[in-house]
Amino acid sequence: MPDTRMPHVVVFGLGGTIAMTSTANGGVAPALSAEQLVAAVPGLAETRIDVEVVDFRRVPGASLSFDDLDELAAAIEGHLAAGADGVVVTKGTDTIEETAFFLDLGQTRPEPVVVTGAMRNPTMAGADGPANLLAAIQTAAHPTARDLGGLVVFADEIHAASRVRKTHSTSGHTFVSANGGPLGYLVEGRPQVLNKPTTRVTVPGASTRQVEVGLVTMVLGDTGTLLRATADQFDALVVAGFGVGHVPANVVGILTELAAAKPVVLASRTGAGSVLTRTYAFPGSESDLIARGLIPAGFLDPLKARILLHRLLATGHDHNTIRAVFTGSGNA
Incomplete structure (x- = not known):
């Protein structure tokens, strides 16, 4: 018999x-409960999806912590x-790409975990929150979305958490997956x-x-100067290099020292494409830095590389394991 549940x-x-x-003083601030958000979604009742609501936090996206x-x-x-x-998960768009990837890394179950939000608040004409929330709920409820890990659903597009980036400060189509495009659409x-995606990295377990x-x-x-000033403040570091993973020659020395003491991951500041490993050979090139102990981030952008590095350290992984995860994952 068909499943009618x-x-x-x-x-x-x-x-x-x-x-x-x-x-009262002008501007807007988080105030609506999760129940109020769900209640304001047109057409939700007709979807025959049973929705449970958890009012977890009411903060701007920029104020969320690990x-x-x-x-x-x-x-x-x-x-x-x-x-x-x-x-x-409904939240501020400022940190959606990082939040979604954090949840993706810990998600080993098949059920979808979908993150969404809005670029236009409910007081504005054309507020996009209700449409994004409806699309996110429909995605989370559908068997097609299983085994995809963390997702971002926005403007009727479905993005992998490991790929998606916020690319515009105000546009309703701010979320883009430069490496591979959206997974699909509503x-x-x-x-x-x-x-x-051809590969997906997971780091199960609670932070220790x-x-x-x-x-x-x-x-x-x-x-x-910034590297030297902050070197002792961090347990690990991500360096967003030029192009395919390059830095000025005069910072090679400090990066060599840092990589000998703690994990240092080399990403590209461009926002798309992979860090290379063996094309350029000048001081400060990607092959020079990798030979000095830096860990290539592959296709992960600097923000995503930081989340993965934080997750690995917080769950107790050592330097060698961190290197193996970054270099063996494919990061696609």
């Missing part, structure tokens, strides 16, 4: 633009273990998946220690 989706509200209303995300991941796991068919309320992972972007004329 209504799919059960749990919506976690974290705040962000999607949940903002006007303040402790918040650890608690969120544990709560998501509890609901999925109890039988939920999928999860939706078509007449149903997720249509057209491509899938507090860590600080820095991110330093190389700039023209960089003398290494």
